[in-house]
Amino acid sequence: MRGILMRLGSWLATLFGVSRAGRPPARLGVEAFEARENPAGTVSVAVSGGLLSVTGDGLANQVQVSRVGQSVTVTGFSGTSVVGRATAAGISQVSIALGGDNDTLTFTDSGTQPLTALTVDGNDGYDAITLSGVLVAGAATVRLGRGDDTLSFSGTARTISIDGGTGNNTMSVHLAAGTVTSLAVESAERAASGADRVTVRGSGAATRVDSLTVRTGSQNDDVTIATLAASRIYAHGGGGTDDHIGLYGISLYGQRRVEYEGFERVN
Numbered sequence: 001m002r003g004i005l006m007r008l009g010s011w012l013a014t015l016f017g018v019s020r021a022g023r024p025p026a027r028l029g030v031e032a033f034e035a036r037e038n039p040a041g042t043v044s045v046a047v048s049g050g051l052l053s054v055t056g057d058g059l060a061n062q063v064q065v066s067r068v069g070q071s072v073t074v075t076g077f078s079g080t081s082v083v084g085r086a087t088a089a090g091i092s093q094v095s096i097a098l099g100g101d102n103d104t105l106t107f108t109d110s111g112t113q114p115l116t117a118l119t120v121d122g123n124d125g126y127d128a129i130t131l132s133g134v135l136v137a138g139a140a141t142v143r144l145g146r147g148d149d150t151l152s153f154s155g156t157a158r159t160i161s162i163d164g165g166t167g168n169n170t171m172s173v174h175l176a177a178g179t180v181t182s183l184a185v186e187s188a189e190r191a192a193s194g195a196d197r198v199t200v201r202g203s204g205a206a207t208r209v210d211s212l213t214v215r216t217g218s219q220n221d222d223v224t225i226a227t228l229a230a231s232r233i234y235a236h237g238g239g240g241t242d243d244h245i246g247l248y249g250i251s252l253y254g255q256r257r258v259e260y261e262g263f264e265r266v267n
Helices: 002-015
Strands: 042-048 051-055 062-068 071-076 081-084 093-097 104-110 115-121 128-143 150-163 170-175 178-180 182-186 197-201 207-215 222-236 244-261
Touching (some): 042 071, 051 071, 071 081, 093 104, 104 115, 150 178, 170 182, 197 207
Parallel strands (some): 042 081, 093 115, 115 128, 128 150, 150 182, 170 197, 178 207, 182 207, 197 222, 207 222, 222 244
Antiparallel strands (some): 062 071
16 A cells, blocks of 8 residues: 555655746757758749740749740749749749849840840849840830849840839949840939949940930939930939939930939049
């Protein structure tokens, strides 16, 4: 009977968390496993008719979109995975929307026929966007969003619109031979935007721009426009105290107008 009572007492002490010495027993620790996450995230690809849409998530996506002929291939790098149709034929329009982290996008175009439209949304984050060999019969539209972004655009389109958003942005546009009816490089919120570096270069007199507009923000900005033919050029340096514009190798036709304001230094 005594043995039974001793075992019962030991069981009760364990149940209520009291050792024989009156101290709580040692508790075993449980360590949570670290969640397995893909730090470079996932991009989704969808095709509807001739439109290919690429959508990023909230992580730092690294993605390449390549066009050969009318076929487009989407490839992820450094851990970024691609879901959906990674390769699609018969594509005439491309729309790319990145997420809210620091993304890297490379778009290369070696198609034989122009796209009808190209749209790129960088959204928030410090993004690096390269658009190479762009050939668009309609509108090429780029929106960078908030953050210090880098954009390199080469090629041509009927109209080109680049919205720098806010942040200290570096935006380079190298136009191929051909006629662009409208080219605009602007900061979305001029009062809040950072120090921008904008370069627009053509391929000599074979690059013709009917209307070229550059508007930068409230910090000290640097604008270069060079080696192209234009009918009208308008540039505004915003509210900085040491804004610079350089105009080099420009020939004029049509309206033959060059206007600029808000620049403290002019070359």
